[in-house]
Amino acid sequence: MTLIDDLNQIAQAAQADLDQEGVDLEQVRVAYLGKKGKITQVLKSMKDLSVDEKKAVGQVGNQVREAIQTSLDEKKEAQAAAALNAKLAAETIDVTLPGTKPKLGNRHVLQQIMDEIEGHFLGLGYQVIDDPVDSPEVETDEYNFERENLPKDHPARDMQDTFYITPEILLRTQTSPVQSRALEKHDFSKGPLKMIAPGKVYRRDTDDATHSHQFHQVEGLVVGKNITMADLKGTLLSIMQELFGEKHQIRLRPSYFPFTEPSVEVDVSWDEVTEDTKPEDIRWIEVLGAGMTHPNVLKMDGVDPEEYSAFAFGLGPDRFAMLKYGVEDIRQFYLNDVRFLDQFNKRGN
Structure with missing residues (x-):
């Protein structure tokens, strides 16, 4: 199995973890994107590769990192929206919501x-x-x-x-x-x-x-x-x-x-x-x-x-x-x- 295959498997595993209900997003981030995360470990194994192979593996690594980060951001927004909706359903008035900004006039x-x-x-x-x-x-x-x-x-x-x-x-x-x-x-x-x-x-x-x-x-x-x-x-x-x-x-x-x-x-x-x-x-x-x-x-x-x-x-x-x-x-x-x-x-x- 090549390092590129390893990276693709990591991307699939990360997405599976993020699809779970109530997943801890910080744990997923550290596990996959942290300094000691799975992507970093794979990329450390490139030292014995040729220049062209290093370039190919590095490119795939960046793509996988960006895909996982995008999924994390989307999951974070979804969790925040769900939490807000639950809070609004439980409270008649949420005084912490930002007010409506008045539109200021302007000189003609x-x-x-x-x-x-x-x-x-x-x-x-x-x-x-x-x-x-x-x-x-x-x-x-x-x-x-x-x-x-x-x-x-x-x-x-x-x-x-x-x-x-x-x-x-x-x-x-x-x-x-x-x-x-x-x-x-x-x-x-x-x-x-x-x-x-x-x-x-x-x-x-x-x-x-x-x-x-x-x-x-x-x-x-x-x-x-x-x-x-x-x-x-x-x-x-x-x-x-x-x-x-x-x-x-x-x-x-x-x-x-x-x-x-x-x-x-x-x-x-x-x-x-x-x-x-x-x-x-x-x-x-x-x-x-x-x-x-x-x-x-x-x-x-x-x-x-x-x-x-x-x-x-x-x-x-x-x-x-x-x-x-x-x-x-x-x-x-x-x-x-x-x-x-x-x-x-x-x-x-």
């Missing part, structure tokens, strides 16, 4: 994006204005439109049709009114104004995959002396790279907004841009609007445009979340489907 994906934006601008020295006093969602027509260089007969109002409560009170279409309120209070003797205004805004859009009657906006404003388009471009590049990655680039295209002059549409590169990337190979996607604040806006907010200049921009956290995570329908953010929202659960529970 849109709030996560807004927190990233706020954190970035706080690091740049901006102030965040989002309290109900200085950032009301129910606004006056004056602050929402007229202070933004949109008089009552201005055709651009049609692009921001909103929900009116009275002819002069409405749900804000943008967080720009927060900028006007901040400028009224700002003391320029203490330095320039650098602020962002995050919050909900409302427009009478037809809800579809890319539009919602209620969405979020983060508007930014910097007012000081010698503020230029270069400052604006550097600021926008920094937040785009914070959100999408340092190898993404932006481009500015001429546009029109009543409250900025000159105005630009801002595109971000869909893919990373390296030194080897050819300009014609870059895919761009429009993400926001910006520009140098119109002199009329500064005047209406009590700022001399001959002494101070400013830039402003408006970010859409909802759109940014769609781009960053590949979400194809903006309505998913508002349906409260936990299966969808759990994809962005950074707690991992």
